[in-house]
Amino acid sequence: MVAKSMRLLLLLSTLALLSACGGAPAAQPTTPPAPPTAPAAKATPAPTSGGVTSGSATAESAREGPAVEQLEGTEPPVVGGTGGVTTTEAMTTTEAMTTTEAITGSVTYVLVPKNLGNPYFDTANIGAQEAAKELGVTVLYQGPATADATKQIELLNSLIAQKVAGLAISADDADALVPVGKAAIDAGIPVVTWDSAIAPGGRQVHINQAVSADIAAVQIKMASELAGGAGKIAILSATSTAPNQNEWIALMKEELKKPEYAKLELVDTVYGDDEDTKSYTEAQSLIKKYPDLKVIIAPTTVGIAAAARAVQDAKLVGKVFVTGLGTPNQMREYVKSGAAPQFALWNPGDLGYLAIQTLHAIQMGTIKGLPGDKFTAGRLGSYTIDKDGVVLLGPPTIFYQVNIDTFNF
Numbered sequence: 001m002v003a004k005s006m007r008l009l010l011l012l013s014t015l016a017l018l019s020a021c022g023g024a025p026a027a028q029p030t031t032p033p034a035p036p037t038a039p040a041a042k043a044t045p046a047p048t049s050g051g052v053t054s055g056s057a058t059a060e061s062a063r064e065g066p067a068v069e070q071l072e073g074t075e076p077p078v079v080g081g082t083g084g085v086t087t088t089e090a091m092t093t094t095e096a097m098t099t100t101e102a103i104t105g106s107v108t109y110v111l112v113p114k115n116l117g118n119p120y121f122d123t124a125n126i127g128a129q130e131a132a133k134e135l136g137v138t139v140l141y142q143g144p145a146t147a148d149a150t151k152q153i154e155l156l157n158s159l160i161a162q163k164v165a166g167l168a169i170s171a172d173d174a175d176a177l178v179p180v181g182k183a184a185i186d187a188g189i190p191v192v193t194w195d196s197a198i199a200p201g202g203r204q205v206h207i208n209q210a211v212s213a214d215i216a217a218v219q220i221k222m223a224s225e226l227a228g229g230a231g232k233i234a235i236l237s238a239t240s241t242a243p244n245q246n247e248w249i250a251l252m253k254e255e256l257k258k259p260e261y262a263k264l265e266l267v268d269t270v271y272g273d274d275e276d277t278k279s280y281t282e283a284q285s286l287i288k289k290y291p292d293l294k295v296i297i298a299p300t301t302v303g304i305a306a307a308a309r310a311v312q313d314a315k316l317v318g319k320v321f322v323t324g325l326g327t328p329n330q331m332r333e334y335v336k337s338g339a340a341p342q343f344a345l346w347n348p349g350d351l352g353y354l355a356i357q358t359l360h361a362i363q364m365g366t367i368k369g370l371p372g373d374k375f376t377a378g379r380l381g382s383y384t385i386d387k388d389g390v391v392l393l394g395p396p397t398i399f400y401q402v403n404i405d406t407f408n409f
């Protein structure tokens with residue numbers, strides 16, 4: 001009975017969220033959000049479950065649509081292809097620096113994640129390899145073992161020395177990476193960032209996964225739903241220097257100033273460094289420090305999975321909720337257990353695909369990488385670089401009980 005009303009309530013709150021963000025065409029509930037343990041006041045029609053439309057060509061105008069992608073169809077999403085993955089095994093920094101033989105012959109780009117061993121970045125690499133196959137180029141996947149800017153800079157210096165044809169980087173620090181990014185550009189090596197930006201000057205184009213304010217807003221909205229509109233919430237982030245998380249946190253704080261969130265209290269922000277064990281320990285500490293904590297928001301795929309596990313292990317499912325940004329495969333069990341009933345993300349495979357397509361367009365001289373430049377990114381369709389040097393992938397998707405099983409990344 002409790003489980004049933006919980007399921008109903010989760011469905012309702014998610015529908016309300018989707019509706020508020022322009023997603024499912026559900027009727028707006030007329031009552032304020034009910035606490036997750038209370039029965040729902042008003043039923044709304046269920047959406048058709050399905051996948052994101054990531055596998056199909058996307059008209060540019062579609063990306064300017066709702067903040068949260070509409071869910072439609074029943075096909076599971078296509079997260080890139082698998083071609084070429086075996087040619088670019090993940091390497092540690094040390095390995096990367098001694099591996100030069102691959103960077104000869106064909107046009108070789110390097111996709112550099114914040115850290116290795118993170119399924120989010122591994123999925124981005126699958127998309128990057130799909131682009132590589134289509135474009136007839138080689139994409140290596142190399143990054144530091146931990147999300148550490150100093151290690152990332154060392155790796156980048158080595159790649160510049162090896163004269164790679166282009167760099168696609170998810171930055172561990174916005175400012176610290178400017179000199180190395182600039183050095184690459186000065187050496188004639190195009191630099192795009194994706195996921196997490198180097199500040200302007202250290203890159204030509206940044207591929208943003210979604211509008212940053214929307215990423216922040218959807219997380220606060222989900223947290224408010226789960227908290228029943230009031231109570232203590234905390235943020236478990238990645239590293240303290242992560243450009244993308246820091247931007248989202250600043251925007252979440254702005255969002256919390258809205259009158260509808262007046263009863264939510266952000267009590268703490270802690271950092272798990274995109275390491276599973278540290279994130280788990282930080283989540284445990286939050287739960288201990290704030291016995292009446294209602295929601296942990298983790299805007300990191302590593303942090304959200306670790307926090308959900310910590311809540312589950314502490315037998316606090318139904319009392320403390322976890323939300324934020326996660327991958328469906330890592331979060332499936334926690335959506336089902338109720339530890340993390342809803343969370344959001346974009347398609348990391350598409351992000352990696354778009355990063356390589358953009359880099360190649362610059363390298364081939366199709367575009368200069370300047371504001372106003374237009375180009376076609378394979379199956380994703382056409383894009384324009386905006387006035388800030390940013391290319392926008394599209395809106396995020398919310399994952400929850402009804403749609404989680406249709407995603408596989």
Ligand code: RAM
Binds near residue numbers: 114120274300326
């Ligand atoms: C982690 C990384 C990445 C971020 C996602 C949401 O995997 O910090 O940069 O975009 O979470």
